[in-house]
Amino acid sequence: MSLMSKLLTSALIATVALSANTEVNNKVLLNYIERNVVKNPQVEVKGIKILEKRELKDLPGWDIYLTSMHLVYHKKNIDAPEMIFVKDGLATSHLVNIKTGRDYRNEIKPTVPASMYNDAHLLFGNKDAKHKLLVFSDPECPFCRDVVPGIMKAAKENPQQIALYYYHLPLLRIHPVSxxxxxxxxxxxxxxxxxxxxxxxxLKINPRETDTKKIIAAVKKQTGYDITEDKIKSDEVTKALEADAKAAGRMMVTGTPTVYVDGKWDKMRNGYKKFIKN
Structure with missing residues (x-):
């Protein structure tokens, strides 16, 4: 069970009544979160922040609030994302089409904040390029191996058109080597x-390999890059990867590759191709 599952319990089709005339704000959403989302008595809800308000043409009349909950769990501060659908005094964390089974929660991700386009994450292309791509990826993910190299190539070959910002999201349960x-x-x-x-x-390597020395040796043999174990285990590296994981949470990213084109989630992961000169 993930940490998020321990913290939260959301019913897929439960809809909670608000006052029809209630103005939706942080206080109202906080009350909803405390009563209906966070069910673990060990978790204290300290606050909530509305990050973005969205609408979908398929859901007329529904306002979609993308929020960040400030929680405390075993004296640890946690910022956890939550999506809330509101219409006519009703609120729910999941909105499901009964006929198709489509959960609209899976159709929306936050817009990329400007702060995530920083020099530390710029991989290829110029930061003043016309278009910004942002990727969360794991090099051992088969889908990433199909998609991400093409994005990298496009940014390298079209640096004035595309700037690629890269965030790490290793899927350790599936391939610990990452x-x-x-x-x-x-x-x-x-x-x-x-x-x-x-x-x-x-890179060709056993996805379940955990011996650091063997992994470093494989990287050196196949890429020519040599590095020490102490260097990759430094506090700076640990903090950087923790920050990437936190960014994934902020963006409600749970899988790879997740791709954004000019701030918007690109579900098909191929929107960058229209920027490539033939």
């Missing part, structure tokens, strides 16, 4: 050796 690989990738990128990041997408 924990060490992403550390190596972070250091390589910070040293300006960005091609090492690209080469990780063709």
């Amino acid at each position: 924990g060490t690989l992403t550390r190596i990738m972070h250091v390589a990128q910070s040293e300006g050796k960005k091609d090492v990041v690209q080469k990780m997408y063709t």
Whole structure:
């Protein structure tokens, strides 16, 4: 069970009544969260922040609030994302089409804040390029291996058109080796050796390998990049990857690859192709 599952309990089709004339604000949503979303008595809800208000043409009359909950769990502060659908005095965290089973919660992600387009995450392209792509990825994810190399190539070859910002999201339960690989990738990128990041997408290694020395040796043999175990286990690297994980939570990202084009979630992951010159 994930930490988020421990913190929250949301009913898929439960709709909670608000006063029809209630103005939706932080206080109203906080009350809803306390009563209907956070069910773990060990979790204290300290506050909620509305990050964004959205609408979907398929859901006329519904306002969609993308929020960040400030929680305390075992004396640890946690900022957890939550999506709330509101219409005519009703509120729910999931809105499901009964005929199709479509959960509209899965159709929406927040807009990328400007702060996430920073130099530390710029992988390829110029930061003043006409279009910004942002990717959450794991080099061992098969879908990432199909999609992300093409995005990298496009940004490298069209630097005035595309700036690619890269965030690590290793899926450790599926391929534990990514924990060490992403550390190596972070250091390589910070040293300006960005091609090492690209080469990780063709690395041949057991996805369940956890021996750091063996992983470093495989990377050196296949990419030519040599690095020490102490360097990838530094506090700076740990904090950077924790920040990436926090960014994924802020953006309600749970899988890879997740791609954004000019701030908007690109569900099909191919929107960048229209920026490539033929």
